[in-house]
Amino acid sequence: MTLLKVRHLHIMGKQNHIIKGLSFDVREGEWLALVGQSGSGKSLTAMAIGRLLAPNLEAQGEIWYEGKNVLTLSEPAIRKLRGKRIAYIFQDYQSSFTPFLTIGQHFEEYQRTHLDLSKQARRIQAVDALVSVGLDGDIYSRYPFQLSGGQLQRVSISLALLLKPDLLIADEPTTALDSVSSFKILELLSGLQAVTGCAILFITHDLRHVRKYADRIGVMKDGVMIESGDKNQVLNHPEHPYTDRLIHASPSLRKSAIKREGALGCVY
Numbered sequence: 001m002t003l004l005k006v007r008h009l010h011i012m013g014k015q016n017h018i019i020k021g022l023s024f025d026v027r028e029g030e031w032l033a034l035v036g037q038s039g040s041g042k043s044l045t046a047m048a049i050g051r052l053l054a055p056n057l058e059a060q061g062e063i064w065y066e067g068k069n070v071l072t073l074s075e076p077a078i079r080k081l082r083g084k085r086i087a088y089i090f091q092d093y094q095s096s097f098t099p100f101l102t103i104g105q106h107f108e109e110y111q112r113t114h115l116d117l118s119k120q121a122r123r124i125q126a127v128d129a130l131v132s133v134g135l136d137g138d139i140y141s142r143y144p145f146q147l148s149g150g151q152l153q154r155v156s157i158s159l160a161l162l163l164k165p166d167l168l169i170a171d172e173p174t175t176a177l178d179s180v181s182s183f184k185i186l187e188l189l190s191g192l193q194a195v196t197g198c199a200i201l202f203i204t205h206d207l208r209h210v211r212k213y214a215d216r217i218g219v220m221k222d223g224v225m226i227e228s229g230d231k232n233q234v235l236n237h238p239e240h241p242y243t244d245r246l247i248h249a250s251p252s253l254r255k256s257a258i259k260r261e262g263a264l265g266c267v268y
């Protein structure tokens with residue numbers, strides 16, 4: 001079943017036309033990876049879905065969620081949607097935290113905005129959420145600067161999933177982490193997705209992560225989706241020369257592409 005439909009999305013700056021008629025679907029419970037070189041428009045597409053674009057940018061077209069076009073929703077309606085149904089985690093997770101508030105106070109702010117729970121119930125829920133992402137409950141009383149990058153990104157995942165969203169938008173969530181922490185975060189996301197059933201729109205430059213975790217892949221170039229489909233189909237048999245170049249630029253996928261070419265006797 002389709003969860004979100006993007007149709008004919010255009011994003012314009014004052015002087016540039018950045019996203020040019022983009023259409024794609026996110027299906028319930030799937031892991032959809034958006035890839036493409038820097039500047040191809042992946043992050044702006046993600047931001048447009050939650051109406052989080054910078055004020056100098058204008059989005060036109062349709063983004064359908066539960067029968068409503070997100071682009072025409074009122075401000076209160078979009079805020080509710082963003083908090084409850086669509087959640088984000090970002091590469092720059094540090095800036096999502098206020099340095100002088102404890103992790104518990106971050107939970108409190110979020111819970112008070114969206115939930116009607118007693119103080120005690122809020123604390124229990126927050127500690128459970130921290131434990132569910134592999135953290136100690138005592139992190140509740142700590143400040144962001146007292147946590148490592150991997151721990152902080154786990155906290156942002158626990159906050160993002162607190163209200164059980166249908167769609168988690170993860171914009172390069174591991175780029176700022178070392179490879180061990182990245183691996184742990186992706187394993188965590190994959191495990192949480194299996195438990196919660198939420199769909200993940202995953203923006204990445206790392207095709208190894210796409211190969212391992214995604215169900216489908218959309219390849220973006222210059223504000224257009226030039227190719228999309230099942231990840232194995234796209235990665236093993238790219239139709240567009242640009243997708244092929246991306247695969248050849250990816251270290252570990254290059255090896256398998258070369259093996260494939262050898263097996264097929266192809267010469268590039």
Ligand SMILES: Nc1ncnc2c1ncn2[C@@H]1O[C@H](COP(=O)(O)OP(=O)(O)OP(=O)(O)O)[C@@H](O)[C@H]1O
Binds near residue numbers: 054
């Ligand atoms: N507020 C803005 N005003 C004008 N142009 C912008 C604005 N934000 C982004 N852009 C431009 O839009 C284009 C797409 O940006 P976007 O951040 O979506 O790319 P991306 O594919 O996510 O890149 P990366 O992989 O480097 O994060 C870029 O050329 C960028 O410079």
